[in-house]
Amino acid sequence: xxxxxxxxxxxxxxxxxxxxxxxxxxxxxxxxxxxxxxxxxxxxxxxxxxxxxxxxxxxxxxxxxxxxxxxxxxxxxxxxxxxxxxxxxxxxxxxxxxxxxxxxxxxxxxxxxxxxxxxxxxxxxxxxxxxxxxxxxxxxxxxxxxxxxxxxxxxxxxxxxxxxxxxxxxxxxxxxxxxxxxxxxxxxxxxxxxxxxxxxxxxxxxxxxxxxxxxxxxxxxxxxxxxxxxxxxxxxxxxxxxxxxxxxxxxxxxxxxxxxxxxxxxxxxxxxxxxxxxxxxxxxxxxxxxxxxxxxxxxxxxxxxxxxxxxxxxxxxxxxxxxxxxxxxxxxxxxxxxxxxxxxxxxxxxxxxxxxxxxxxxxxxxxxxxxxxxxxxxxxxxxxxxxxxxxxxxxxxxxxxxxxxxxxxxxxxxxxxxxxxxxxxxxxxxxxxxxxxxxxxxxxxxxxxxxxxxxxxxxxxxxxxxxxxxxxxxxxxxxxxxxxxxxxxxxxxxxxxxxxxxxxxxxxxxxxxxxxxxxxxxxxxxxxxxxxxxxxxxxxxxxxxxxxxxxxxxxxxxxxxxxxxxxxxxxxxxxxxxxxxxxxxxxxxxxxxxxxxxxxxxxxxxxxxxxxxxxxxxxxxxxxxxxxxxxxxxxxxxxxxxxxxxxxxxxxxxxxxxxxxxxxxxxxxxxxxxxxxxxxxxxxxxxxxxxxxxxxxxxxxxxxxxxxxxxxxxxxxxxxxxxxxxxxxxxxxxxxxxxxxxxxxxxxxxxxxxxxxxxxxxxxxxxxxxxxxxxxxxxxxxxxxxxxxxxxxxxxxxxxxxxxxxxxxxxxxxxxxxxxxxxxxxxxxxxxxxxxxxxx
Numbered sequence: 001x002x003x004x005x006x007x008x009x010x011x012x013x014x015x016x017x018x019x020x021x022x023x024x025x026x027x028x029x030x031x032x033x034x035x036x037x038x039x040x041x042x043x044x045x046x047x048x049x050x051x052x053x054x055x056x057x058x059x060x061x062x063x064x065x066x067x068x069x070x071x072x073x074x075x076x077x078x079x080x081x082x083x084x085x086x087x088x089x090x091x092x093x094x095x096x097x098x099x100x101x102x103x104x105x106x107x108x109x110x111x112x113x114x115x116x117x118x119x120x121x122x123x124x125x126x127x128x129x130x131x132x133x134x135x136x137x138x139x140x141x142x143x144x145x146x147x148x149x150x151x152x153x154x155x156x157x158x159x160x161x162x163x164x165x166x167x168x169x170x171x172x173x174x175x176x177x178x179x180x181x182x183x184x185x186x187x188x189x190x191x192x193x194x195x196x197x198x199x200x201x202x203x204x205x206x207x208x209x210x211x212x213x214x215x216x217x218x219x220x221x222x223x224x225x226x227x228x229x230x231x232x233x234x235x236x237x238x239x240x241x242x243x244x245x246x247x248x249x250x251x252x253x254x255x256x257x258x259x260x261x262x263x264x265x266x267x268x269x270x271x272x273x274x275x276x277x278x279x280x281x282x283x284x285x286x287x288x289x290x291x292x293x294x295x296x297x298x299x300x301x302x303x304x305x306x307x308x309x310x311x312x313x314x315x316x317x318x319x320x321x322x323x324x325x326x327x328x329x330x331x332x333x334x335x336x337x338x339x340x341x342x343x344x345x346x347x348x349x350x351x352x353x354x355x356x357x358x359x360x361x362x363x364x365x366x367x368x369x370x371x372x373x374x375x376x377x378x379x380x381x382x383x384x385x386x387x388x389x390x391x392x393x394x395x396x397x398x399x400x401x402x403x404x405x406x407x408x409x410x411x412x413x414x415x416x417x418x419x420x421x422x423x424x425x426x427x428x429x430x431x432x433x434x435x436x437x438x439x440x441x442x443x444x445x446x447x448x449x450x451x452x453x454x455x456x457x458x459x460x461x462x463x464x465x466x467x468x469x470x471x472x473x474x475x476x477x478x479x480x481x482x483x484x485x486x487x488x489x490x491x492x493x494x495x496x497x498x499x500x501x502x503x504x505x506x507x508x509x510x511x512x513x514x515x516x517x518x519x520x521x522x523x524x525x526x527x528x529x530x531x532x533x534x535x536x537x538x539x540x541x542x543x544x545x546x547x548x549x550x551x552x553x554x555x556x557x558x559x560x561x562x563x564x565x566x567x568x569x570x571x572x573x574x575x576x577x578x579x580x581x582x583x584x585x586x587x588x589x590x591x592x593x594x595x596x597x598x599x600x601x602x603x604x605x606x607x608x609x610x611x612x613x614x615x616x617x618x619x620x621x622x623x624x625x626x627x628x629x630x631x632x633x634x635x636x637x638x639x640x641x642x643x644x645x646x647x648x649x650x651x652x653x654x655x656x657x658x659x660x661x662x663x664x665x666x667x668x669x670x671x672x673x674x675x676x677x678x679x680x681x682x683x684x685x686x687x688x689x690x691x692x693x694x695x696x697x698x699x700x701x702x703x704x705x706x707x708x709x710x711x712x713x714x715x716x717x718x719x720x721x722x723x724x725x726x727x728x729x730x731x732x733x734x735x736x737x738x739x740x741x742x743x744x745x746x747x748x749x750x751x752x753x754x755x756x757x758x759x760x761x762x763x764x765x766x767x768x769x770x771x772x773x774x775x776x777x778x779x780x781x782x783x784x785x786x787x788x789x790x791x792x793x794x795x796x797x798x799x800x801x802x803x804x805x806x807x808x809x810x811x812x813x814x815x816x817x818x819x820x821x822x823x824x825x826x827x828x829x830x831x832x833x834x835x836x837x838x839x840x
Contacts, residue, residue: 079119082109083127083135083142089167103145103178105171105213110142117806121148128154133161137168144175152179156187159210160194170213177217188218192229198236208238215244224248234266239275246270246278250285263289271297279304280312287316294320295330302334311349314338318353331357344371355381360400367403372412372602379407379418384425396430404434408441411603413635416446424453429488432458436484439464440477443604443635444666447473458484467697469668505543505550513537513551521560534567544571549608553640564612574599574609581616581625589620593628600632611640623653630659637667646675654684661687665694672698677706680722689721696725704731711737716749724756735764742768750779758786766790770817773810780806787813 082088088107113119119142128139128151137158140151158164158172176188196211215233224230233245249267268291270282283301286294298320301313317331331353338350339362347366351374354362367378382400407419420438423431438450439461447466455462460483464476519525519533540547545568552559568575577599580592596613599605605613610633617629626648633641641663648660661679664672676698679691692710695703710722711733720741726734741753754772757765769790772783784806788794795812 079113079123080127080135082107082113083138084132085109085138086134086165086168088138089165089171091167091170103171103174104216105167105174107138107141107171110138110145114142114145118146125150133164134168137161137164137172141171141175144178149179149181152176152181152184152187155179156191159191159214166207166209170209173210173213174216176214177220185218185221188214188221189227189229192218196229196233206237208236208241211236212238212241212244215241215248219244219248224251231264231266234270239273239278242270242273242275243278243281246281246285250281250288263291268293268297271301276304276306276309279306279309283309283313283316284319287320290320299334302338307343307345311345314346314349314353318356320357332359332362335359336362339366344369344373347371347374348377351377351381364399364403367407372410372415375407375410375412376415376418378403379410379415379422382419382422396426401430401434405437408434408438408446411606413443413445413604414602416441416443417449420446420450420453424456428457432484432488435461436477436481439466439480440473442637444637445635458487460484467666467668469670505546509540509543509547510550510555513540513547514555514557517548517551517557517560517563520562530562534562537563537567538571544568545606545608549606549611553607553611568608572609574603574605575612578609578612578616581613581620586622586625589622589625590628593625593632596632597628600635604635605632607638607640610636610638610644614640614643617644618647623651623656626651626653626656627659630656630663634663634666642667642669642672649675649679654682654687657682657684657687658690661690661694665690665697668694668697670698670700673700673703677703680706680710685715685718689718692718692721692725696728701729701731704729708733716741716744716746717752720749720752720756724760727756727760727762735762738765739768742772747776747779750775751782754779754782754786758782758789761790763790766817770813773813777806780810784809784813 088109089105090107092102092104092106121143124139124143128136128143130136136154140154140158143149143151144155155172155176159169159176161169173191176184176191192211192214195205195207196214198206198211211233215230218227218229230245230248233241236242236245246267249263263285267282268286271279271286273279273282279301283298285291286297291297298313298317301309301316304310304313314335317334320331335350335354335357338346339354341347341350347369348371351363351366363378363381366374369375369378382404384396404419404423407415410416410419416438420435423434425431426434432454435450435454439447439454441447441450444467451461451464451466455464460480464480465472468476516533516537520530525533537544548559548563548568551557564575564579569579570576574596577592577595580588583589583592596605613629613632617626620626620629629644630648633644645660645663648656649664651657651660657679661676664676673695676691676695680688680695682688682691688710692707695707704726707722707726708731711719711726713719713722719737723734723737723741727738738753738757741749742757744750744753750772754769757769766787769783769787772779774780775783793816795816796809
């Protein structure tokens, strides 16, 4: 047998690489898999991934034939490996423990393949009938996920096979339920008889996990009242099985079914189960089905020892059928005391249920709650839904409009988000003015969401530049307001503090606060007088921070340290955390910085807190604390936040410098450019890339020479970033550099190039993107998306067919491009001919 290294000794370095690829391709084609593995220690599938050292023109001319065949072969090998994996299945659980959409048993690798391309059915059938039981089971599941019932018997056999791992068997049991053949229900019932029998003499054969999945599958085909197996499952020793059985009964019967059977007493009795999840589900079933003991059961649930059960009882009351005239007043009377509960979760749940009962005034009364979770529930409850018992359009009145504006000014970002989503459901003439006010919010997240939501109901809002400098935003906003008023005749006001805004700080308040601060700054002030002064300041209550900011920041007068040391920490958790920044213990400071990030996520740091952080952070040496500080100010646009970022750009830590550049790019301002220009030459490539991206948003054409110097940098990703910015500036050198990078050896770079071209808005890149349709699969996907963005044309939807293969779409694009270039050529010829005729 040949020695591969000896063969290559006679070649030059460049030709050696070409020869290596050629030899490997021949060997792979002739089936020499085991020899390649012995020589290189890798599977031959990796050999074609070696980039040949050929000129760009040669790459463009040869890609089509090579990659089409290669992709098909690699897909089959990849699918074969995934099907043979016995450990690929896992139960999908959301972060908050709630149910997830779609199948609960997931195989990420298999799902990735099914999402990218439709595997060959004959290959799957052959694998399903093969000798590898794991691969056969996975092939049957794959066929079923594709809507093919051919694997029904294999799925049942997989459930029965004790040699296979339980997650795979449970995935098969769940998948059976997705089939629609007439034999599915008898098969499921037979399997439940085998694995769902928990009687003492059969207990050793009971598999709770399989019982659970089979019940889920059965519930997809038959209602709870038509099969005794759901009632029998209520006695299962496994709490999850009992929970599932109760949940099947908790489904609302169709409104058209006037003779739907009532809820059996056995299900209602599960409200006394030992597992709190089961008790909560039973309460929901009792309410939805209108059980005769509903009121007594729900009342008892409100006093359950488990918080989650109490919340479930409150939610169930909100879904009590409205067919009985007594239910709404009874439900309201039961819920009103919950608005005064100590737990904010209880109060928030009560707000939602009162909204479901249509009790608008009670919902609005909770808008001033001290906890943002409750205020968020109020905001969400202002959504206009279509179901019975939900809030209707009559809720849109002067009071709710004012409340919506107040909630947009809420210090918590989640509350702002919920009210924007709620107002979107209002008629556009009522909700549009409020969303236009939200568009000028000082929070970038709120501005972005408001613009996106308004664009759903009013298309012109889609063009609002929510990330642009304020001057540009104000120009576009003025035009949008005028256009909206002309279209709907609705006046559009402004959000924020005004002369009539109760949150606005008055001149008298500033003068009062300044006098008190002067008294505190006087070191000769008596102790009793000092305490009295502190008490006077605390009377400002929730307005204290605004008043102090106006008295110190606006007048450029520092506050006495006693304010930060003794007053603010006692009434504001943010300043309590900031107070720990002065500790000598780095772990204490780190903990305080992490706490600050958490607090900032719930409620954006105000001006006073940001200014205090800017003063404290400049003395900090720990890079983790710096990173947390930048995370905490991510939603702040004021000068103090910018000063923190300016200081961070010069930090020793590359990660701190990178985050600082990202912050400056998120808040574009021409003043940032002077800080970002030196950063584009940072020795760390990731920092330089972040600085280039930020400079592209903050700088001007005067920065083009500095960016052009990066087009010769040794790092391709940095060259790509610089080229993309230059393209947006309209610079031809950036365009040329981007075209060169389209032929880079690294497929990731080519993929990023295609994405950049597609988002550039420059139709000159169409020809290059058409060429990239012959590249690897990932590059092709980005090129297809980019072509659609640049042209607005999508051949995948041209002839009414819902699904086309990627090869068909690519061919349609090429045909479109040939027609386009042909028309352009004819126009040029016609123009030249007309010119010549004119000369004659």
